[in-house]
Amino acid sequence: MAExxxxxxxxxVCVLCSRWVDFVLRHDRAGRFRLAAMQGTHGRMLLQAHGLSAGDPVSFRLxxxxxAHTDTDAIAHVLRGFGGLWRVAASLLEAIPRACRxxxxRWIARHRYRLFGxxxxxxxxxxxxxxxFLD
Incomplete structure (x- = not known):
């Protein structure tokens, strides 16, 4: 486990987000990342401490x-944290202008319940x- x-x-409660958590658990072999549901005490406190709204879950937070990092920058940081070829995937994601990605x-995030359940x-x-998990 990482220090x-x-x-x-x-x-x-988001099915897509739960799949992302499964992906993180599978690929984060060093145990670098801890997980906190925004509905839990730790998740809510972390969001509030960084000026992010716990009542508006339209963004991924790291x-x-x-x-605090949000949206695709947060995803790229996580991928980079896995090491190996995931660093290349992070670089490819970041090669797309932030104004596009x-x-x-955010469109997917806003419609995630309808699209994924x-x-x-x-x-x-x-x-x-x-x-x-923190909570």
Whole structure:
């Protein structure tokens, strides 16, 4: 497990977001990233501490080294954190102008429940992965 843990704040009832969490758990072999649902105490506190709205979950949030990142920049930071070829994927994402990639991301985020579905309650971690979740 990595000594420093950065935190991904995700929408715990969003099916797409839960798939992203599964992806992170599968590829973050070093255990660098911790996870906090924005509906939980830690997630809500992190969002508020960085001036982000906990009541407006239209963006992916990453608190990295004490600084909040959102949207596709946050995704690129996570991919880069996986290391290896994921760094290339992050570079390819960042090669697309932010003025194009962030609006596309936000459109998907705004319509994610309609496109991918919504859970009745927050995602629960498997016992072996519970240490990765803050709430």
């Amino acid at each position: 420093r843990n950065d935190v991904i704040v995700f929408d715990g 608190v990295l080294e004490g600084r 962030d609006p596309a991301y 919504r859970r009745a309650s927050c995602r629960l971690p498997a016992p072996a992965q519970a240490w990765r």
